[in-house]
Amino acid sequence: MELDKNVENLLEKYFEAATTVAEEETLRTYFAQESVATHLEQYRPMFSYFSKAKEEQYTKQVPLNTRRNFNYKWISVAAVAVLFLGIYFGPEKYQDYQDRKKAELAYQQTKEALNLLAVNFGKGTEKITYLKEFEATTSKIYNDN
Structure with missing residues (x-):
């Protein structure tokens, strides 16, 4: 116990x-x-x-050489290829980028100018209503005499 x-x-x-x-x-x-x-x-x-x-015991043979043979020459060839592609296509892509930025700036400036024009047209239509009232009043005065 x-x-x-x-x-x-x-x-x-x-x-x-x-x-x-x-x-x-x-x-x-x-x-x-x-x-x-x-x-x-x-x-x-x-x-x-x-x-x-x-x-229990593990009975299989464990391989001791697990290192892979890696050919570093191909890495340097790939790096040189990427470098040349960047040099060859880089300026063209940069110019396209600059053109897009200029077009976007022109679009924004045009948009602002058209907004200012719309505001001024709105003010002008208000003045035209006063002008129409003035014209209607003057035509009544001249037609009554």
Whole structure:
């Protein structure tokens, strides 16, 4: 009975990851024997698996030379090709970019000018309504006489 209580305490420590190697070995030997308390029987497969897994070994040959032979000449050839393509197509792309910027600036300036023109036309139409009223009044005066 005291051994079962000791095993229960060791199990608590084991699940909290606070056991030493010697205490874990005590648990393995306890669960390897035939007489295990019935309430602790559920832990037996776990510890028997750990004992079997400890004996397993990897039998395949591990290759030691894992380094690839990489040809650095091709990297330098690719870098030179990219450099030449940049030199060849670079000025043309830059000029296209500059042309787009100029066109966008011209568009913005034209838009501002047309907005100012629209505002002034709005003011002019207000003055025309006053002029029409003045003309209607003067025509009444001259037609009445």
